Amino acid sequence: MLILPESQRIIHAPTKLRLVVIQLLVLAPLYLFIPLIASLISLAPLLWVFYCSYRNYSPKLNRWVLSAISIGAAIYVFVQFGTFRGKEAGVSLIVVMYSLKILESEKYRDLNLLITLGFFVHSMVFLFTESFFVLGYMFFAYGMIVYHLMIFNSVSAKRVSWKPSVKLLAYALPIVIVFFLFFPRLPGPLWRMPNQSLAGSGFSDMMTPGDINSLNLLDEPAFRVRFDKPPPQSIQFYWRGLVFEKFDGLSWSVSNLTRKQPLDFQMKSDNLLTYSVSLEPTQQRWLFALNAPVEFSEAATLLGDMTLTSQTRITDRVRYQVTSAPNVQYGFNLPDIVRQVNLAIPKDSNPLSVQWAREQYTRFNSDKGFIDFLLQRINTEPYYYTLTPPIMRENMVDDFWFEKQSGFCEHYASSVTLMLRAVGIPARIVVGYQGGRYNQVGDYFLISQKDAHAWLEYWSQGNGWTRIDPTAAIDPSRIDESLLQEVESRGFLFDALPEAMKLEIGTFDLLEQWVDSVNSFWQEWVLDFNQSRQWDFMSFLYLDKIPRPYLYLIVLTVIGFLFYYIARKFRGETQKLDKVGEAYLRFLRKLAREKFEKKPSEGCLSFVHRVLETRPEWRDKLMPIVRDYHALRYRESLGTEGVVYDRFKRNVSHLKLDS
Amino acid sequence: MSIKNAFLNKIEVWQKARAPRANTIALNQKNTYIFPTRYGFLLLLTVILMGVGATNYQNNLIFVATFLSMTIGLLAILLTYNNLVGLTIACHPPKPAFCHENLRLSLTVYSKKEHYAIGVGFKGQNIQTLDIESESENRQEISLPCQRRGEFLLPKVQCKTYYPFGFLQAWSWLFFDTHYIVYPTPIEPDSYNANNAGRGSENEEMVRVGTEDYYGLKTYQKGDSLSRIHWKSFASGKGLQTKQFVDYQSNPYIFDFDAFETRDTEKRLSYLCYLCLQANKDNSVFGLQLPGQMIEPEQGDEHLHRCLTALAKL
Numbered sequence: 021m022l023i024l025p026e027s028q029r030i031i032h033a034p035t036k037l038r039l040v041v042i043q044l045l046v047l048a049p050l051y052l053f054i055p056l057i058a059s060l061i062s063l064a065p066l067l068w069v070f071y072c073s074y075r076n077y078s079p080k081l082n083r084w085v086l087s088a089i090s091i092g093a094a095i096y097v098f099v100q101f102g103t104f105r106g107k108e109a110g111v112s113l114i115v116v117m118y119s120l121k122i123l124e125s126e127k128y129r130d131l132n133l134l135i136t137l138g139f140f141v142h143s144m145v146f147l148f149t150e151s152f153f154v155l156g157y158m159f160f161a162y163g164m165i166v167y168h169l170m171i172f173n174s175v176s177a178k179r180v181s182w183k184p185s186v187k188l189l190a191y192a193l194p195i196v197i198v199f200f201l202f203f204p205r206l207p208g209p210l211w212r213m214p215n216q217s218l219a220g221s222g223f224s225d226m227m228t229p230g231d232i233n234s235l236n237l238l239d240e241p242a243f244r245v246r247f248d249k250p251p252p253q254s255i256q257f258y259w260r261g262l263v264f265e266k267f268d269g270l271s272w273s274v275s276n277l278t279r280k281q282p283l284d285f286q287m288k289s290d291n292l293l294t295y296s297v298s299l300e301p302t303q304q305r306w307l308f309a310l311n312a313p314v315e316f317s318e319a320a321t322l323l324g325d326m327t328l329t330s331q332t333r334i335t336d337r338v339r340y341q342v343t344s345a346p347n348v349q350y351g352f353n354l355p356d357i358v359r360q361v362n363l364a365i366p367k368d369s370n371p372l373s374v375q376w377a378r379e380q381y382t383r384f385n386s387d388k389g390f391i392d393f394l395l396q397r398i399n400t401e402p403y404y405y406t407l408t409p410p411i412m413r414e415n416m417v418d419d420f421w422f423e424k425q426s427g428f429c430e431h432y433a434s435s436v437t438l439m440l441r442a443v444g445i446p447a448r449i450v451v452g453y454q455g456g457r458y459n460q461v462g463d464y465f466l467i468s469q470k471d472a473h474a475w476l477e478y479w480s481q482g483n484g485w486t487r488i489d490p491t492a493a494i495d496p497s498r499i500d501e502s503l504l505q506e507v508e509s510r511g512f513l514f515d516a517l518p519e520a521m522k523l524e525i526g527t528f529d530l531l532e533q534w535v536d537s538v539n540s541f542w543q544e545w546v547l548d549f550n551q552s553r554q555w556d557f558m559s560f561l562y563l564d565k566i567p568r569p570y571l572y573l574i575v576l577t578v579i580g581f582l583f584y585y586i587a588r589k590f591r592g593e594t595q596k597l598d599k600v601g602e603a604y605l606r607f608l609r610k611l612a613r614e615k616f617e618k619k620p621s622e623g624c625l626s627f628v629h630r631v632l633e634t635r636p637e638w639r640d641k642l643m644p645i646v647r648d649y650h651a652l653r654y655r656e657s658l659g660t661e662g663v664v665y666d667r668f669k670r671n672v673s674h675l676k677l678d679s
Numbered sequence: 680m681s682i683k684n685a686f687l688n689k690i691e692v693w694q695k696a697r698a699p700r701a702n703t704i705a706l707n708q709k710n711t712y713i714f715p716t717r718y719g720f721l722l723l724l725t726v727i728l729m730g731v732g733a734t735n736y737q738n739n740l741i742f743v744a745t746f747l748s749m750t751i752g753l754l755a756i757l758l759t760y761n762n763l764v765g766l767t768i769a770c771h772p773p774k775p776a777f778c779h780e781n782l783r784l785s786l787t788v789y790s791k792k793e794h795y796a797i798g799v800g801f802k803g804q805n806i807q808t809l810d811i812e813s814e815s816e817n818r819q820e821i822s823l824p825c826q827r828r829g830e831f832l833l834p835k836v837q838c839k840t841y842y843p844f845g846f847l848q849a850w851s852w853l854f855f856d857t858h859y860i861v862y863p864t865p866i867e868p869d870s871y872n873a874n875n876a877g878r879g880s881e882n883e884e885m886v887r888v889g890t891e892d893y894y895g896l897k898t899y900q901k902g903d904s905l906s907r908i909h910w911k912s913f914a915s916g917k918g919l920q921t922k923q924f925v926d927y928q929s930n931p932y933i934f935d936f937d938a939f940e941t942r943d944t945e946k947r948l949s950y951l952c953y954l955c956l957q958a959n960k961d962n963s964v965f966g967l968q969l970p971g972q973m974i975e976p977e978q979g980d981e982h983l984h985r986c987l988t989a990l991a992k993l
Contacts, residue, residue, distance in 0.1 A: 136722050175808050179810060195746075199746040209737060586754065590761055
């Protein structure tokens, strides 16, 4: 078949249809993430080509019409997003232009261009999703690209099998894994990309309890924690995130002033817990840890309010290591500025509660007694725990404490904190997560968004800061039934739940654990893999001792061997010879040593005849072998193969050709 | 320009040193070259782009996509190379062509394994692409326009493949140890000076070995046709005798180089070529009178070839 020079080759209709199929495959997952109208604009030219081929039209458009459509599409994208920068706008533009290109693709070079760019265009889907299944789809799409490349480069499409492309991807996989694990990575982006943020979680740096009349318990993972050794049963999982010290009467917020104050602590025992946290992106800088973090990764900083902060915003999953000392006491010396902030109540804020607290305090005259009284009141009076509290008035604590008496952790924590401050006890709110579900399959604790919690700490002379969780004081009978399971895991201050209400781990839970485990593995080893994980991995393999250049030499060698192996596999010429073939090959080699090479076009007999023309004296030696070979190869079964083969083999081995 | 030419010459010398002339050439590491096509470079660019994107977004799945594209590109090197290496290409002696026509060269391509989309062709000419079945002889004819008459060594033949992905081209230059002959273009002469046409003497009877009339017997020689063996004399114990036939031709044509008005050598050769062809078509006996050489009148295709070759080489 005559193949024209590439510049003259025209894409014929069937080829164009295949190309459109490839474009559809490449673009399909992207349509889920760009605006519907952009998807429709992108689909239109592809469907137009289909329609034209069905109607036998030429899908070619007038050059001016095509230019107008392209400019129109670009304008649409600009109007939709107000910019071409940014992820959505950029991807939409590329998607639209990529599919419009088919309308002016007449030559083979357009085809090659479109299909090679397909690799790039398809990979953009991972800007929007990190799903395992989309990765699987990518392999399928790349396989189809490869298969169609083979078709486009072949003489006839019919002769191209899909098997080599499957084989190719199968062989590519180990190489991709090696590259993934060992290819040198940079620690961070080369430059910041616009619009990188994803929607963060519901955890915020400000707390206004009265405003909220419903809290969504998201069942999304917040972070996962793996302990070096099993934590003691007694440990309570209060994952400290932020401390709110400033109160303006409505909202609680972080006090930047006190955070900068020095922090002192004193260990009671050396019962240390070491664990690693892999945190989902929050778009914020705070990190979560158990009290009190004494050792932690370099990227973290310990602040004066005993919280950890990261130097950069958490825009991707991060992993950090913390060692906590749960029995540590901290903040013995309360700087004046901190004391002031933690006693501050805005003027005229919640006058009823302030008044009430001061009156009650006089009955006890001890901090401990007053605190116990407050908790006792929450337990015995009709205080309810609900995620759908009524909206409360300006003086939220007054409204909550005396009137509504139902709310969630933030209401309880802010009420108690305010009343402690009212009687001169420094107190502040701590938010973070509480609890965590143990995953047996993956041996880690999963902390979800719904575990978000708020509690408080108060300061006392000699003891420093002490935690109180007023929510735990609520009587279990007054907790929304839907919340029982969540709250139960936190434990209660006063009453234990009836045994019957505790749920056993069922099969479904186990399945759920498996799913989360797989997810966690996926995140840990695929999505979270970065330069530091790469180094961890190398040190796990004891490769970190090897100097870098040698290491890369080793890796390149490994990849080289993989390629060599694959090359052999693909060559497919390592034919398996049967025993007759092997003996025959030996026979040919013996003749070759005497400078008689069998030509590819020659049969056995014609070759031997040629040999005999120059060496007629070998007739008696060679002819029996030829006869036996023919008998073994071409004659119908006579039941004497064994005998014939033995003789054939013996003759070959005893063959001596003296020149 | 001369530097470029010198450079190209050097390359050709180097290529030739790596590929000695032969009529059957096996493609191996030594004579096979591979280089990316522009789509290969495009893929490289794409991979770099994806790598930068993956780094900037710290997106590991884009890294997977990048590495997969890269691996496909790297494996393409192996596959493209494998698709060419292992071929054995034999060249059949080409039939002579006329000047300004195409020389048609028949190649036999053989391999133990299957190959796809193997292109063969003379440098700068159309490439003929064929699939190679394993263990069988695949024939392909390629053509070369002939601009000048004469006898030439076959120019290098390119054997090339882009398969499977078009990201790379693997090629080999085949230097066949074969000559080909280009006859002059046949042109009908306006006038042929019959007076000058050197006829043999009118009365002399030309006796040529031929097929028409029985002439006598001669002793059998290797190569004589079996159908002409005189079996009767063999039976009577006189050994193998062959019957001899002759053609009688009273007036053989002798075409003379100098018998044309034009002084243009090429034109004269073209005229002579035409006359020879016509004479052969008419089954006439003819000869050639060329400057410095004389071809005795004879008859038949082989004789024609001899005459036209003489014209080509003049």
